[in-house]
Every structure is written in structure tokens, then in C-alpha cells.
Amino acid sequence: DAGVTQSPTHLIKTRGQQVTLRCSPISGHKSVSWYQQVLGQGPQFIFQYYEKEERGRGNFPDRFSARQFPNYSSELNVNALLLGDSALYLCASSLPRGETQYFGPGTRLLVL
Template sequence: DAGVTQSPTHLIKTRGQHVTLRCSPISGHKSVSWYQQVLGQGPQFIFQYYEKEERGRGNFPDRFSARQFPNYSSELNVNALLLGDSALYLCASSLGGGDEQFFGPGTRLTVL
């Protein structure tokens, strides 16, 4: 069975640009969460979606937005990119909101 997939794997953008990251959950999983991991730190929670509804939001500015589609895949959008947005963006899927989360390989975003 396929695990969580994310695209693209790497991305280079310049300040002020916009980026869209994509995530496909494990088949049967209805919850998707997004995390930002800066080098040398633990992941920071950005969003969680369950059954296409936003269930939680971390302490990130409004430049960050996300949505979940009817097939449970998800997109994370970041507007007006800043240098500090450079990080590994991780997507995780789970059966429900409190269940163990399984992570994709991440998207490495570099903002120049």
C-alpha cells in the first residue's frame, strides 16, 4: 500500500512569491496535518484537517492557508514568502484526528 506522498520534493522560490505544496494521504485516512520543520528543531504544527474541515491551526500567520479535497488530499499554500519560511514541510495522515500520524517524506522549501 502506498504511504503518504508529497509533491514536490524540493522547491526554490524567491521572497514575495507564492507556493503550493501537495499531499496525498494513505488510503482510508481522513485526516491530514501539516507541519513545518526548521533545521535542528522539532516539527511545528500548522494545520489539521478532518473530513475536509479545519480542525486545528497552529501559531502561523494568515499567509499560510490550507484545504482538504473530497478525496482527502490536501494543499498547503504560503503567500508572500519570507526567508524564514525556508524549512521542511511535512504532511501526515491519520484515520482520525487523535490517531497515530504517518508522515510523508516532506517538501524541502528554500526561499532566496
């Protein structure tokens, strides 16, 4: 069975640019969450979506936005990139009432 998939795997951008990251959840999972993991730290919660509705938002600026599509896939957008946005961006999917979240391989973003 396919797990959570994310694209692209790596990305290099310059300050001020915009980036879109994509995630496809495990088949049957309707909830998608996004996390940012800076080197040497644990993942930090950014967003959770369920049935195309935002269900939770972490302490991130408005430059970060996301959406979920009818097929439950999701996009994370980051505008006006800063050097500090360089990180591994992780997507996780779960069942509607599932506290267990399953992670994808992540997208590694480098901002120069």
C-alpha cells in the same frame, strides 16, 4: 501499500512569491495535518483537516492556508514568502480518531 506522498520534493522560490504544496494521505485515512520543520528543530504544527474541515491551527500567520479535497488529499499554500519560511514541510495522515500520525517524505522549500 503506498504511504503518504508529497509533491514536489524540492522547491526554490524568492521572497514575496507564493507556493503550493501537495499531499496525498494513506488510503483510508481521512485526516491530514501539516507541519513545518526548520533545520535542527522538531516539526511545528500548522494545520489539521478532517473531512474537508479545518480542525486545528497552529501559531502561524494568515499567509499560511490549506484545504482538503473530497478525495482527502490536501494543499498547503504560503503567500508572500519570507526567508524564514525556508524549511521542510511535512504532511501526516491519520484515521479519524487516530492519534498516531504517519508522515510523508516532506517538501524542502528554500526561499532566496
